[in-house]
Amino acid sequence: MQKSVRYNEGHALYLALLARKEGTKRGYLSKRTAEANRWHEKWFALYQNVLFYFESEQSARPAGIYMLEGCSCERAPAPKGAAAGSAKDAALDKQYYFTVLFGHEGQKPLELRCEDEGDGDEWVEAIHQASYSDILIEREVLMQKYIHLVQIVETEKIAANQLRHQLEDQDTEIERLKSEIIALNKTKERMRPYQGNQEDEDPDIKKIKKVQSFMRGWLCRRKWKTIVQDYICSPHAESMRKRNQIVFNMVEAESEYVHQLYVLVNCFLRPLRMAASSKKPPISHDDVSSIFLNSETIMFLHEIFHQGLKARIANWPTLILADLFDILLPMLNIYQEFVRNHQYSLQVLANCKQNRDFDKLLKQYEANPACEGRMLETFLTYPMFQIPRYIITLHELLAHTPHEHVERKSLEFAKSKLEELSRVMHDEVSDTENIRKNLAIERTIVEGCDILLDTSQTFIRQGSLIQVPSVERGKLSKVRLGSLSLKKEGERQCFLFTKHFLICTRSSGGKLHLLKTGGVLSLIECTLIEETDATDDDSKSSGQVFGHLDFKLVVEPTDAPPFTIVLLAPSRQEKAAWTSDISQCIDNIRCNGLMTIVFEENSKVTVPHMIKSDARLHRDDIDICFSKTLNSCKVPQIRYASVERLLERLTDLRFLSIDFLNTFLHTYRIFTTAAVVLEKLSDIYRRPFTSIPVRALELFFATSQNNRGEYLADAKSPHLCRKFSSPPPLSLSRTSSPVRTRKLSLTSPLNSRIGALDLSASSVASSPTSTYSPATSPPPTGSKVPLNLSKGPSSPEQSPGSIEDSLENPRVDLCNKLRRSIRRAVLESVSVDRTIPESTSAVDTTELSPCRSPSTPRHLRYRQPGVQTADNSHCAVSPASAFAIATAAAGHGSPPGFNNSERMCDKEFIIRRAATNRVLNVLRHWVSKHSQDFELNNELKMNVLNLLEEVLRDPDLLPQERKATANILRALSQDDQDDTHLKIEDIIQMSECPKPECFETLSAMELAEQITLLDHIVFRSIPYEEFLGQGWMKLDKNERTPYIMKTSQHFNDMSNLVASQIMNYADVSSRANSIEKWVAVADICRCMHNYNGVLEITSALNRSAIYRLKKTWAKVSKQAKALMDKLQKTVSSEGRFKNLRETLKNCNPPAVPYLGMYLTDLAFIEEGTPNFTEEGLVNFSKMRMISHIIREIRQFQQTSYRIEHQQKVTHYLLDKTLIIDEDTLYELSLKLEPRLPA
Secondary structure, three states: OOOOOOOOHHHHHHHHHHHHHHOOEEEEEEEEOOOOOOEEEEEEEEEOOEEEEEOOOOOOOOOEEEEOOOOEEEEOOOOHHHHOOOHHHHHHHOOEEEEEEOOOOOOOOEEEEEOOHHHHHHHHHHHHHOOHHHHHHHHHHHHHHHHHHHHHHHHHHHHHHHHHHHHHHHHHHHHHHHHHHHHHHHHHHHHHHHHHHHOOOOHHHHHHHHHHHHHHHHHHHHHHHHHHHHHHOOHHHHHHHHHHHHHHHHHHHHHHHHHHHHHHHHHHHHHHHHHHOOOOOOOOHHHHHHHOOOHHHHHHHHHHHHHHHHHHHHOOOOOOOHHHHHHHHHHHHHHHHHHHHHHHHHHHHHHHOOOHHHHHHHHHHHOOHHHOOOOHHHHHHHHHHHHHHHHHHHHHHHHOOOOOOOOHHHHHHHHHHHHHHHHHHHHHHHHHHHHHHHHHHHHHEOOOOHHHHOOOOOEEEEEEEEEEOEOHHHOEOOOOOOOHHHHHHOEEEEEEEOOEEEEEEEOOOOOEEEOOOOOEEEHHHEEEEOOOOOOOHHHHHHHHHHOOOEEEEEEOOOOOOOEEEEEEOOOHHHHHHHHHHHHHHHHHHHHHOHHHHHHHHHOOOOHHHHHHHOHHHOOOEOOEEEEEEEOOOOOEEEEEEOHHHHHHHHOOOOOOOHHHHHHHHHHHHHHOOHHHHHHHHHHHHHOHHHHOOHHHHHHHHOOOOOOHHHHOOOOOOHHHHHHOOOOOOOOOOOOOOOEEEEOOOOOOOOEOOOOOOEOOOOOOOOOOOOOOOOOOOOOOHHHOOOOOHHHOOOOOOOOHHHHHHHHHOOOOOHHHHHHHHHHHHHHOOOOOOEEEEOOOOOOOOOOOOOOOOOOOOOOOOOOOOOOOOOHHHOOOOOHHHHHHHHHHHHOOOOOOOOOHHHHHHHHHHHHHHHHHHHHHHHHHHHHHHOHHHHHHOHHHHHHHHHHHHHHHOOOOOOHHHHHHHHHHHHHHHOOOOOOOOOOHHHHHHOOOOOOOOOHHHOOHHHHHHHHHHHHHHHHHOOOHHHHOOOHHHOOOHHHHOHHHHHHHHHHHHHHHHHHHHHHOOOOHHHHHHHHHHHHHHHHHHHHOOEHHHHHHHHHHHOOHHHHOOHHHHHHOOHHHHHHHHHHHHHOOOHHHHHHHHHHHHOOOOOOEOOHHHHHHHHHHHHHHOOOEOOOOOEEHHHHHHHHHHHHHHHHHHOOOOOOOOOHHHHHHHOOHHHOOOHHHHHHHHHHHOOOOOO
16 A cells, blocks of 8 residues: 655645644635535635635634646636536626646646636736746846946945046146246246347347247158148058948948848848747747758957958048957858858758748748848858958958058968968859759749759850740741731740740749749750751741841650740841850750660669769869769769869760750850860860770670670560650651551750751751651651561661561561661661552551660651652761760670671771761851850961861761751851841941930930940950950950950940030020930930949949039939939949849849949959969869859840931930030039039
8 A cells, every 4th residue: 555645734724824823825716526526615824835724714614725836827818617607606707716736747727717807817827926936037037137236336346446546647747737827927927028129129120030930830841741742642541541431331331231241141041940849830949950050159259350450440530350350260151161061951951942931921921121122042052252341351452561561460360361362162152053053943933943053053054035826737837027916915935944944924023933834844845956857838928027137945754745936036146156055955855864764774884874884974083073963964073183184074975965065155265265175076086085084985895795685575574665655756658648657766965056056957857856747737646666676677668567577576676676776777878768658547556666765866757759869857966876886785794696797897886977967066156156266266266177178078967967067167157147236446437427316305204215236246356265364353344354344434425415415505494304314324325234434324323423412413303313223223333233133133134234243243252263273274163153144144245225326316416526524514503503612
C-alpha cells in the first residue's frame, strides 16, 4: 500500500490562521467537486502562494490546501449544463467562472466561481501574482537597479570631487590673474609720462608713422594672399580637394548601403523568421537561415563603420580613415561566408518561390514602400557589390594621397586584403547572375512561370518579335508587312532560355502576360524552320510578303495536337541572331537529353560517358579552374582558363555550349585576337583530330568484345517508349500518290541568310527531329513510325516485298546495317532516292533500333516520281549528331562486311564532317551576330573568305555543307542591304534649310521625335568592342573609343542647347514658357522610351545658371514642376540608377537608355577584378559579366525607331551656333536675375 505524504500539519494550521487574518484575498467562492460535478460554497483565503479554503468564515481549521507555485489562473466560460432552461440555471449562467491550472499532467484543474465579476478579476489577478519565482525575478531586477543606482552615485561622487578640485584650481588661477593685472596697472602708471611726451610729437611724424603702418599691413596682406592663392592652385591642394570629395561621396554611399541592409533585415529577414514560427509556416527556419546567412551581422558591422565615418567627418579637415578599415578587415570572414553561400542562397530562394504561399507572402513584403519596387534577390546581391566599391574608393584615395602621407601604407594594405575577397565575390556574382536574371523575369510575368525557378536554366536572349496570325491548315493569313495592326497586336516580347522559349505580351503597366496557347514552349518539342520550302506556294508568297524575315517553330507537345508559331524579326540580322541561338539551344538540349538516354544502354562508349570520363572537363588544373555552376551542356562553367584551353573548348567536337559561345565571341578581343581564333578554326578544319583529347580518342576507337546481341532491347520496353514520347522521331505526310520516295539525311542546326545557314530550306526543320508540315493534315495513327535504318533496303534495287518482310522481322543485325546505311548515305552524298511502293493499308509501327539516336535523325520525304530534288532540300550533319553516330558505331563489334581499314575510314570521315560543321557553326554565329568585326577588319574578312573557299574545294563536302558555306560567303561578300538607317554624319552633311526654324515654330512632339531619332542613331553606332577595356577613361580615349566620345559630346551639346535656348529670352514669362515646353518634350521622350533624352533635358534644367532663376521658376506651373520631379526621379543616379533599370526592364524596345549607366557598370567590373590572374589565366567569370552587359546594350541598339526624319528640326537641334558656353551662360543668368543683396 502506498504511503501518504507527510507534512508539518501544525505549521500548516498556523499559516491558515495567518491567512484568515492577513491573507492577500479572502472571501466566499463556489468550488466544483470532482465526484458529482456539484458546486459547494467555501470560504477561501490566499496567503502568499498557498490557497486555503474553510467550510465557513468562522471555521478555525481549513478544509483544504492548494499549493499555487507554478500554477496559472484564467477565466473560463460557463459550463454547458448552466445554460439549461430553469431560472436558477439562468442565474448561475451570469456568475463569474475561473480555473486554476496546475503545471503538470494528471492534475485536475480547480474550478471556481463567484457572483461579482470585479471580485472574480481580483481573485484571478491575486492568484497570478502568488508566485515565489516571480518575486525572485522582481527582486533580481530591483537588485540590478539598485546596483546601477549605486554605480551612478559613485560616479557622481567622483565627478563632484573632480569639480571641487577644478573650482579650487580656478580660484588659484583667478588669484594669479588678479596679481598680474595689478602688476600691469603699475607698469602703465610708470609709462604715462613717456606717453605724454609722445603727444608732443610733430604731426608730420605721426602721419609718416601712420602711412608706414598702413603700408606694412598692406604688404603683409598681399604676401599672405599670394601664399594662399599659390597653395589653392597647387597640385597638392587640388589633390586634397578631390580626396575630400571622395570621402564625402563614400559617406553618402555607405549611408545608402546601411539603409539597404536595414530594409533587407527589417522588411524580409525578421518578418520571414516570424512567418517560419507560425502554425502553417510557408518557409522553414533552415531555409531562412540559408537565404539570409550573416545578413544581420553584416548590417551591424556596417552601422559601426558608418558611425565611424561620420565621426571622422566631424573632425574635418583632418580625415584619417585607415584605422576604420583596420576595424573592417578582421570582419571579412563574415563576408566570405556570405559570398560562399550566395549561390546556394539564391537557389534556396528559387525553390521556396515554387511554394505559392511563400511567393504570395514575399510579394507582400516586396510591396512595402521601403523596398521601392526592388525584389529580395536584389537586396541579397547588394553586399556582393560593396567590397568592390571599397576597392574603387581606395584606388581613388591612394591616387590623391601623397607617398609620405601617414596612412598610405595602411590604405594599401586594406586594398590588398579587399582585392582578395573581391576576386571571389566577382566569381560568385558571375555564377549567380543567371539565377537573378531568371528570377527577375519571372517576377515581371503576372501569371508566374515555374520553369524559370529551375536554377539550371540559362538565359540566352530577349527581344521583340511580331507573331503572325495563322488560320486553319497552318497557312499564313494574308496580312501585309507594313500593317500597323499587325505590329501593334502581334508584337510579342520573347525570351530564349537553354530549355524553353517564352512568348509574352506586355501590358500598358509594363507587366508581362504569357500567351494562353504557346506561351511556354519546351525546345525539346520544337522544330525550327528558318527558310520555307521553295516548292511551297504559300511559303513563297509569305517570303515575298515578309521579306524573308519570318521563321517558324513547329511544336509537337506530347499531350496536345501539334501547332505552328510564325515569328517575324525586325531585320535579317536580328532573324539570323534569333535562329542561330534557337537552333544551338535545340542542338544542346537534344544532345544532353535524348542522346544521353538512348546511348546509356546501347553503346560501349557514349558521348555523355566520354564527357564524364574526361577529367579535363571538370577537374581544376594549372591552366583551368571550374565553378560549381553547370552550363547548358551539363559541363562545369569555366572560371579561369588559359587562352589555349578556351580555344580548345570552342572547338571541342563533343559539345558546344551556347552561353560559352556568346561570351567568347563578345569578349575574345580582351585576351586574344581575331586572327588567333580564325587560325584555330582553320586548324580544326584541316586537322580535326587535334580537337579531341587523347583519352577520348582512345575510348572512341576502342572496339567492343561483347556480343552485339547484348545491346538489343525488347521492342515493348517502356524505357525505349519513354525515349520517344516527346517528340516523335518521324512523321509521314501522306499525299495522293501511290508511290513514295524515301531519302536518308542527317540534320544540322545550321541555317541560312546572313550567316543563319539553312542547310535545309525545305519544310524539313533544322532540329534533330523531323515533323510533318503543318500545311498538311496530320497522318493517320499508323503512319507515324520510327525509322529503323537496319530494316531499310541495303540497295536501291531492293524490292518492296523485302521491306515488308523486314518490318515484320524485328530480330536482325541492326548495327551492321546501320553502319552500311550511314556509310552509303555519307559517301553517296545523301542523295540516293529510293522508291518504295506503299500499300493502301496503314504501315505498322516497327521496333525501335537500339542503335538509333534522336540526335541523329533520318527524315522521310514523300515526293511525286520525277520531281527534281533541289540542293536545299538536303540536311547536314550537326557536330553533336555526327559525333553521336560515330560513337554509336564504335561501340559494337566488327561487322562482317567491313575490314578494319574501312571501319577506321568511316569513323574518320564522320569526325571530319563534324569538324567541318563546327567551323561553319562558329563562323555562322560570328558573322550573323558580330558583323562589325569583319566590316572594320578587312584582313580578317579576307582570311575568312579564303577559309570558306578552301572548304568549298573539299571533294568530300556534302551538298548541304556546300550550301551553308555559300550562305556565309554571301553574307560576307554582299553589303548589308538592311542597313538603310541614317547616320549622324549624313544628317549633318545634308544641305541646310533655306530658312532655319526657330524654337517657337516647332512643336513639342516634333522636337521629342527628332531628339529620339538623333539619340538612337548616335547610340546604335557604337561598336561593341569600344565597351571593352575602359578605353573611354584612358588618355587616348578619342582614338580608342571615338563613338563613345561622340555619344558623350552629343549628350552635352543637346543639354547645352536646351540651357542656351532658355537663356535667350529676356523676359521672365518667356523663359517660364520655354521651361514648360522643354519639360513637355522630356515627357514625350519618356513615353517614347528615350531616357537619354529625358536626362539631357533634366540635366540642362538643373544647371546652376538656370536653377538659380527664382523669378522664372516661380512662373512655371505646378503641373510642370510636378512632371519635372517625376522625370528626375526616373533617371536619378541614386542606387546605381535603380529606377531607370526597373523602367527599362518593363518596356519593350525600341528604347534609348542612358549610356553612362552601362559605362559605370563596366568600370565597376573592370576596377573590381583583373582580366588575368597571377598565373596568367583569363578571368572568364569577368568575361561572362561583361558579356551580359554588352548583350543588354545591343538589345537596345538593334531595334530601331520608325520615325521619319524631319530635316528642319534636326537642323535646329544640331546647330552649334545656338550653343552658349558654360561661363557665358552663368554671366547671362546673373545679368537677367542679379543676386539679391545679403
